[in-house]
Amino acid sequence: AQSVTQLDSQVPVFEEAPVELRCNYSSSVSVYLFWYVQYPNQGLQLLLKYLSGSTLVESINGFEAEFNKSQTSFHLRKPSVHISDTAEYFCAVSALSGTYKYIFGTGTRLKVLA
Amino acid sequence: GAGVSQSPSNKVTEKGKDVELRCDPISGHTALYWYRQRLGQGLEFLIYFQGNSAPDKSGLPSDRFSAERTGESVSTLTIQRTQQEDSAVYLCASSLWRSAADTQYFGPGTRLTVL
Numbered sequence: 001a002q003s004v005t006q007l008d009s010q011v012p013v014f015e016e017a018p019v020e021l022r023c024n025y026s027s028s029v030s031v032y033l034f035w036y037v038q039y040p041n042q043g044l045q046l047l048l049k050y051l052s053g054s055t056l057v058e059s060i061n062g063f064e065a066e067f068n069k070s071q072t073s074f075h076l077r078k079p080s081v082h083i084s085d086t087a088e089y090f091c092a093v094s095a096l097s098g099t100y101k102y103i104f105g106t107g108t109r110l111k112v113l114a
Numbered sequence: 115g116a117g118v119s120q121s122p123s124n125k126v127t128e129k130g131k132d133v134e135l136r137c138d139p140i141s142g143h144t145a146l147y148w149y150r151q152r153l154g155q156g157l158e159f160l161i162y163f164q165g166n167s168a169p170d171k172s173g174l175p176s177d178r179f180s181a182e183r184t185g186e187s188v189s190t191l192t193i194q195r196t197q198q199e200d201s202a203v204y205l206c207a208s209s210l211w212r213s214a215a216d217t218q219y220f221g222p223g224t225r226l227t228v229l
Binding site: 004006032036042043044045046049051090092094095096097098099100101102103104105106107 | 117118145147149154155156157158159162164169170173205207209211213214215216217218219220221222223
């Protein structure tokens, strides 16, 4: 079985400041890792995913996440946030076999302040 | 192209009534998933379809919940005798299901409120 922990339910940060959203997971099998974003009044969208290879993955809008196997973490970072990054961010894992269902964390609400 | 669509977007019902929630996946996607998001909680997996069969129903919370899929397309999630704890946003997702690497594409959700 898998589980995902997002310890920070809300993260306020000023515009142009850096941010890190934490995600830790537990699994007895190998998993793929995902970050999804939900902007206000919109559906969930894939932000980035780690499948294999380089442990650092990047999104097109400046976010990056690093897979750390020893710490079972997949933290999301951005060096300089914008007002438009205000959203809820969900970390998820999927086992490499079976139904490929996602196990989600409880989400982190990022609020970017002017 | 068209994404995943869900209807209705909002549903308010009285305790004890039955409700049906609909999902139209992306055309050609063989896998379809239902998730539930209750206030202050993460998304919980409910059920998974591969084609028209449901090999994993492990997340359905009680026998009041059922789902079907027809034509390897539309899926309906039915909740019988709704309870207040059923209030949540119900999300549907679809994917090509070639591997776990395939992205799941989510619909906008149905917000269910049970009074």
